[in-house]
Amino acid sequence: MRRSFKWLDVDWVMLGSAMVLSAIGILIIRSAAGSGGASVFAERQAYWLGIALAAYLVGYFVDRRHLRRSAYVLYALVLLALVALMLVGRLQGGVHRWIHVGGMTFQPSELAKLTLILCLARYFHKIKAKPPLGITEILIPFLLVAGYAIPVALQPDLGTAMFLVLLSVPLFLMMGLERPTVISLTIIAAMVAPIMFFSLKDYQRERILNFLSPGRDPLGTGYHVVQSKIAIGSGGLFGKGYLQGTQSQLQFIPEQHTDFIFSVLAEEFGFAGVLVVIGLLLFISLWMLSYLEVAKTKFAVLTVVGITCGFALQSVINIAMVAGILPVVGLPLPLISYGGSSLVTTFLGLGIVAGYRRRRT
Amino acid sequence: MTRLVKSSKDSISGLERKIAVTVLSIILPFLLLLVNFWNMQVLDRSRYQRLADNNRIRLVDMPATRGIITDRNGVIIADSSPQFDVVVIPEDMSKDRQSEIENLAALLGREPKDALDRFTGADRAPYRAIRIFEQLEEREVAQFETARDSFPGAFLLTTPRRYYPFGTTASHLLGYVGEISDSQLASGDFEGARQGDLVGKFGLEKVFDGYLRGRDGGRQVEVDARGREINILGITEPVPGANMSLTIDIRLQKELEDSLGENFGAGVLLDVRTGEVLAMVSRPGFDPNEFSLRMSRERWQEILKDPSHPLQSRAIRGLYPPGSTFKVVTATASLMEGTLDAGEQLFCSGGYRYGRRTYRDWKLSGHGKVDLMRGIVESCDVYFYQAGERLGIDSIAKWALELGLGNITGIDLPGELAGLIPSTEWKQAAKGEPWYPGETLSAAIGQGYVLVTPLQLANLYATIARRGEVMKPFLVKRIETVNGAELYRRDPAVAREMKVDGRIWDSLIPALAGVVSDDHGTGRALRMVDLSVAGKTGTAQVVRLEEWQNKKETDIPKVLRDHAWFAAFAPVNRPLLASSVLVEHGGHGASAAAPLVARIFRKYLDLYEIPADGDSDVPEEVP
Structure with missing residues (x-):
């Protein structure tokens, strides 16, 4: 097996697009974090981008067989971190999503998105049964998904927990499910949903109710979405200019350097800015899918599909949430939102996908 | 080979179709989002613009x-x-x-x-x-x-x-x-x-x-x-x-401040049992209320440039030669190193010839034959010159450090200074010169390079009172939320046990008690009916020209007068309090500083009851 790593082989188109989006992100973070200590967040994000690039290279150069074989181990390591955080949360109260390493903090639930895909791909890769899959074959992947989703939900971070479940759907669909399986899953979901709803925290329930009937509580949670929509709409075609957004500079918008960063972009750069960013997100997604041509193994196909769909899905959900189309679930916008864990995980995923091109030479 | 086939991409049925569906289901939502943003930002723009403009929030x-x-x-x-x-x-x-x-x-x-x-x-x-x-x-x-x-x-x-x-x-x-x-x-x-x-x-x-x-x-x-x-x-x-x-009693704090009056200086009162700071004063002070408002630049400059340095916390940052209060350190070193026996008598003629120089005693007529007890009680310099000569500077330094000098006490305030305990090594590093033996004589009586803070000195006397247990003084007792949840709590604890023979205290403590109770003692100002005190006066020399050398202290301009020290603990046998007071340019410790310590001890007696008399050796616990 040839093992000549050529730097020029790195997928510059993908890396370049991702870098452009990250740079745009840092720019908007600087604007969104307001005055007084503003640049701190932008600076930190820039440091994280450096680490993210390293993560990209790790993903790119890692041997495919090693990646496949260590999928379960990686899954277990992240699971350990998630359970530890959940226990800390239970004992100390409050929300615990970050692990402190040295001077930095890391959010394992971000990494979980990637290790879950790898782990499911690994399982389906070795599965003996022929698709479409019946109930017995999907029991283990179900447990794998639940293993992550439950501790994350208990952190409590319901948005990410639901997203982890959603993330596994494309993989199941690629494998194909038997009709009875689909039906019974639907029934289970319908039964679990109300139970879930009533076990939610007050503020989570509020968000869902607000989403179902807008204007129900215009002064509370719904108020933020209204403000976000005003920001987006008033941005117009070309926006109000960098650092000039009245809605964002006045900090009417909640979490505007993390989850709501897109509304700052939409206000200050208008539809033009929206077009560029959505265009790039879509471009990166399709570019990643093109790697299916060179993917040889089942594991490769599932990894590429899983990572791509995760990337696209999270982008769409975040933007739709900011625009008031979906409820506020607390998912960051990949590459753009402030947050090192998300940035590093995204770049790692891109690197893993890009790594499949390397094997052709 | 079956394995390979099974796990190759071909084992996924209808792959081409599935990929096509995936591509579509990625493109479609993005397009829908774009349409939505077009609607909001271009078609409905004026409506949102109005909402933004009229944002009366x-x-x-x-x-x-x-x-x-x-x-x-x-x-x-x-x-x-x-x-x-x-x-x-x-x-x-x-x-x-x-x-x-x-x-x-x-x-x-x-x-x-x-x-x-x-x-x-x-x-x-x-x-x-x-x-x-x-x-x-x-x-x-x-x-x-x-x-x-x-x-x-x-x-x-x-x-x-x-x-x-x-x-x-x-x-x-x-x-x-x-x-x-x-x-x-x-x-x-x-x-x-x-x-x-x-x-x-x-x-x-x-x-x-x-x-x-x-x-x-x-x-x-x-x-x-x-x-x-x-x-x-x-x-x-x-x-x-x-x-x-906090651990302070504001009444004691105020009393100590009042007693300093217009003088500059510092004073510390510690609870010997716990290391709690009961009062800690630095003068001159400032009014913190002035800072709570926005202070004008001019006023801020004025405070900063004030030559009396009102922001300087002299109790923990003021460095002064300890003068004769340091003699307990030389005494401890002598006893521990075995260079001197408590009963051994040395002769004081009012001066001590060493090398080509005569080191003078504060009492020109001399103290005659002096043992450790008399040396401390009458603060005989010549006795300690000889003690220092026998020890050498590094032995003095060793025991000064062991007693807690030359290091911060670790109080919970920022910026505490460590003072200075000189040694041959220090001299070579700091000054690039060897240590001159004559300098040992000055150091032995707490002059020359030796520097301490008032807090260190109070803690030193607390250490003696505790017979070698060094405490870490502290100010903050407890912090709790408005709902009463405890966030921080400080319990007294002995920070360090000195490596010392406990018998030396039986020589030193009576000597310090004699400073107050003996008719020749320098600390007679502290004699009280209801409280036995052990302590030591000190006079920290201020460098001045020859012409003032033989003048009476009161004839010398105030800025050239010596700093006055007194450090003490009480009651002698069951110590509760340790204190040090420094009066800048106060003259003699006996006259300028000792009365202040007396006053704060007396105030404590007014406010708190002292359990039993300290002079009795009967432990309280015995019925």
């Missing part, structure tokens, strides 16, 4: 109440009291903002300059309230309320403000608060702080700022066209800071 800060600080008996020494401030929201003001502010200033009889600076200076958000006049008096509140309508966009805001009811008392311990500086803001050490917030800048206010500050809240309000609040949209309640109780 304002942000008004609700500052958190800073935690109160109490003394050991619960007396409030740093309070947070509500004050009225005038704030404006620029967006709602009249067109000519400057004249509006000037008129407002004229109405209240205040200077508009500061207010205008604040208004124009920072890049403030137009919808955020800016504080322009602080601490309105009742009269001003009434004036403002009646004339309110002529000042659109201005309103009163209640703000908790730091207030120190005892003024300058304990100022160096409490420290002060002030508006957060840009560098502090950027440092990230002040979590949740925003521009304009008050944070601890000095003393305990600074060290424990994280506990005391609390978290500011705010409200989002909807206002009418004239800027009046018509609706509260959202509110984040401020979280008040935690309350802190």
Whole structure:
């Protein structure tokens, strides 16, 4: 097996697009974090981008067989971190999503998105049964998904927990499910949903109710979405200019350097800015899918599909949430939102996908 | 080979079709989003624009109440009291903002300059309230309320403000608060702080700022066209800071400060049993209340340039030669190194010839035959010159360090200095010169290079009182939230046990007691009917020219007079208190410093009961 790593082989188109989006992100973070200590967040994000690039290279150069074989181990390591955080949360109260390493903090639930895909791909890769899959074959992947989703939900971070479940759907669909399986899953979901709803925290329930009937509580949670929509709409075609957004500079918008960063972009750069960013997100997604041509193994196909769909899905959900189309679930916008864990995980995923091109030479 | 086939991509049925579906299901939502944004940003733009323009939503800060600080008996020494401030929201003001502010200033009889600076200076958000006049008096509140309508966009805001009811008392311990500086803001050490917030800048206010500050809240309000609040949209309640109780007794603190009067200097009173600081004074002081308001640049410069350094916390940062109070260290070293026996008599003729120089005793006629007891009681210099000569500087340094000098005590205040205990090694490193044996003689009586802080000296005498147990003095006893949850608690603990033969204390402590009780003792000022005291006077030489050498202390100009020390503990046999007092340029320790220690001990006796008499050797526990 040839093992000549050529730097020029790195997928510059993908890396370049991702870098452009990250740079745009840092720019908007600087604007969104307001005055007084503003640049701190932008600076930190820039440091994280450096680490993210390293993560990209790790993903790119890692041997495919090693990646496949260590999928379960990686899954277990992240699971350990998630359970530890959940226990800390239970004992100390409050929300615990970050692990402190040295001077930095890391959010394992971000990494979980990637290790879950790898782990499911690994399982389906070795599965003996022929698709479409019946109930017995999907029991283990179900447990794998639940293993992550439950501790994350208990952190409590319901948005990410639901997203982890959603993330596994494309993989199941690629494998194909038997009709009875689909039906019974639907029934289970319908039964679990109300139970879930009533076990939610007050503020989570509020968000869902607000989403179902807008204007129900215009002064509370719904108020933020209204403000976000005003920001987006008033941005117009070309926006109000960098650092000039009245809605964002006045900090009417909640979490505007993390989850709501897109509304700052939409206000200050208008539809033009929206077009560029959505265009790039879509471009990166399709570019990643093109790697299916060179993917040889089942594991490769599932990894590429899983990572791509995760990337696209999270982008769409975040933007739709900011625009008031979906409820506020607390998912960051990949590459753009402030947050090192998300940035590093995204770049790692891109690197893993890009790594499949390397094997052709 | 079956394995390979099974796990190759071909085992996925209908792969081509599935990929196509995936591509479509990725493109479609993105396109839908674009359509949605086109609708919002281009087609519906004017509607949203109007909503943004008419955004009559304002942000008004609700500052958190800073935690109160109490003394050991619960007396409030740093309070947070509500004050009225005038704030404006620029967006709602009249067109000519400057004249509006000037008129407002004229109405209240205040200077508009500061207010205008604040208004124009920072890049403030137009919808955020800016504080322009602080601490309105009742009269001003009434004036403002009646004339309110002529000042659109201005309103009163209640703000908790730091207030120190005892003024300058304990100022160096409490420290002060002030508006957060840009560098502090950027440092990230002040979590949740925003521009304009008050944070601890000095003393305990600074060290424990994280506990005391609390978290500011705010409200989002909807206002009418004239800027009046018509609706509260959202509110984040401020979280008040935690309350802190100290070890000091404000009455003792005040007594010690009063006793220093106009003198500069420092004094410390420790609880020997726990290491708690009962009082710790540095003079001159400052009024921390001045800092709670925005201080003018001129006033700040004035304080900084004051030659008496009022911000200097002399008790922990003032470095002085310990003078004869250091003789206990030389004595400890002599006994432990075996260079001297407590009963051995040395002769003092009023001076000691060493090399080509005569080292003088403070008593020109000499003390005659002197043993350790007499050497300490009468503070015979010649006795200790000889003791020092036998020891050598490095042995003295070893025992000084063992006794806790030359190192910070570790009190919970910032900026404590370690003082200086010289050694041959130090001299070579710091001065690039060898140690001269004659310098050992000066060091043996606490002159020359030796430097200590008043706190170190008090702690040294507490260590002697505890027969070799070194305590870590502290000021903060407990911090708890307003709901009574304990966040911080300090329990007394012995920091270190000296490696020392316990029998030496049987020679040293009676000698120190003799300083007070003996008719020839230098500390006779501390003789009290109901309290036995052990202590030592000290006079720290101030470098001066030959011409003043033989003059009486009172004939010398004050700045050239020696510093006066007294350090003591009491009662002798069951010690409760340890104290040190330094009076800068006070002259002799016996006359200038000892009475102050007497006064603070007496005050303690007035306020607290001392269990049984200290002179009895019968332990309290025995029925």
